[in-house]
Amino acid sequence: MTNPSYEFTRAVTRRPGQSITGGLRAEDIGTPDLTVMLAHHAAYVATLKQTGAEVTELPPLEDYPDAVFVEDTALCLPKGAILMRPGAPSRMGEVARMAPTLRALYDDIREISGPGHIEGGDILTTAREVLVGRSARTDAAGVAELKVILDDWDYTLREVETPPGVLHFKTDCSLLDGDTILSTRRLDASGCFKGYRVIHTADGEEAAANAIRFNQFVLMAAGFPKTAETLRKSGFDVREIGNSECAKLDGGMSCLSLRF
Secondary structure, three states, rough: OOOOOOOEEEEEEEEHHHHHHHOOOOOOOOOOOOHHHHHHHHHHHHHHHHOOOEEEEEEEOOOOOOOOHHHHEEEEEOOEEEEEEEOOOOHOOOHHHHHHHHHHHOEEEEEEOOOOOEOOOHEOOOOOEEEEEEEOOHHHHHHHHHHHHHHHOOOOOOEEEEOOOOHHHHHHHEEEEOOOEEOHHHOOOOOOOOOOOEOOOOOOOHHHHEEEEEEOOOEOOOOOHHHHHHHOOOOOEEEEOOOOHHHHOOOOOOOOOOOO
């Protein structure tokens, strides 16, 4: 039996553009180097393709510096796709630019029309439920509107809280398999993963939490050796991808693709 929460045949990505240097960031830890970021992005796409998946690579959107982080624009599920409504005003226009690609790939497309806001980085889909973290980018009205759509598709939505100072729910967690979550200790301490097997990131390696399970691989940011070793000892086939430049914009592995 396939597991739709991590077994995929398609992914959509977008190459970063020159304007990426003006991307949003919680704190300024340096300007991203586009040449390095393009090399990392190419390695990411190549790894997705290694699984046999078909990857759509969209061109850069210079008007939208953060457009490389396509995950925030939509929630892709087996029954359909839902266009999000980003909480960052500078990112609102990205959704309309993603919509034609998804309309060509899905029969059923819904959209969050507002007034609430919700971003894909706050949504973790597991085999049993859709976890949505309230954050600075995702509010109660956005979650409520998503719930109406998911109820129609017979998905269970559970709202959880994102820790203070953490940009997105998935900044601190990711799905490893049908029953296993990779999480920071601070997020797991909230009790939101009760009933799941949880593997913690190593102390000081909290930024490793944003990984993705994509078919046979777990893609995680390079530079977190203790967490990578823990995952390998737990039986996962880990692929470490450079993420130094995306990290300057609070980005990670999940942000860079839509997977379905």
